[in-house]
Amino acid sequence: MNSFWLLGVLGLIAIEGSYFPQILRLYRLKRAEEVSLLFPALNLVGRLLAMTYAVLTQEHVFSAGLIVGILLRGTLLLQVLWYRRETRVVDRISRAHAGITP
Numbered sequence: 001m002n003s004f005w006l007l008g009v010l011g012l013i014a015i016e017g018s019y020f021p022q023i024l025r026l027y028r029l030k031r032a033e034e035v036s037l038l039f040p041a042l043n044l045v046g047r048l049l050a051m052t053y054a055v056l057t058q059e060h061v062f063s064a065g066l067i068v069g070i071l072l073r074g075t076l077l078l079q080v081l082w083y084r085r086e087t088r089v090v091d092r093i094s095r096a097h098a099g100i101t102p
Contacts, residue, residue: 005061012065019072023079032083040077047073 026032051066053059 009061009065012062012069016065016069016072019069019076023072023076026076026079026083030083031087032080033087035076035080037077037080037084040073040080044070044073044077 022035026035047066047069051063051070054063054066
């Protein structure tokens, strides 16, 4: 193992850590209409493909970082789906109470 592995580890920590603020923001807002559904979905697929590569090439250090990334991206994707669903339900109930038909 060369001495540059630490650069890779720090890079993975920075990349994966960048998802925490968005996840926290969505949790606080409880709304996700502004977030493209394709962003977390494609990002998750990319991480799963990269994880497959890392496992097949026995890149263990990067496999651990990719697992964290998969969990974070999965969390973001589930949040977007959940909050969009909740918003539609609340909007439907509000329209019904206001006597507005869809």
